[in-house]
Amino acid sequence: MKPLRILVIDDEQSVQRILSSFLQRYAQKQRRELQLCSLSNPADALLEMTTAGERYHAILLDVRIPKMGGDEIFHDIREVHPKIIDRILFVTGYPEDLYKLFPQHELKVLHKPFRYHQLHNALDQLLEPTAPEHA
Template identity: 40%
Template structure:
């Protein structure tokens, strides 16, 4: 679904969007370690098999902190993130969501604008 939403978003915005999806989170870490500098957006879910999005975020903070601004969490576990990263500004789009909310959130995120509909967590 996320890939379809991203492709639709690109078509509506008149821009080409290249989506690199991985089915194994460890493969995602490998991809980011080799070519992460080329990503404008890194979408993570908190609960994934083998390696959670929060663990990938921790790895990015240690190994590639310049990519943290590209991270967007798409998750139903907002409170878990808030507790785990109380001093971080995180962009979170809570599940479930429809395309219109996704597109609005993505436009604000890519523009570097803070979201104002409860999807943005500021430090506590």
């Protein structure tokens, strides 16, 4: 089985560590190797998403990031690389901000703080439709 490739974009190292641990656990339960890329700089994240976004099965994106928020990254990606926006799972304590900014989109949101089973369920829902091309 091919590796599970996930991109995490969050400026908080503690959140990155928690997500890394949870994602390792998730991948083990799926019997898949995890290839994880964690970024805290929004400019690096935007570059990675525009140049290599299609290689990721899931993109976990924080909303409140200094200099350029996850909402801005989502907006830019929606314009230049719309195929990957369905792979984005927002990880935020401020979901109402997203719903106001993008009322026309059916966003996938994981509310902070979260537990492992919530991340597990969110990933199951996010990854379900990606079977043939990205399995």
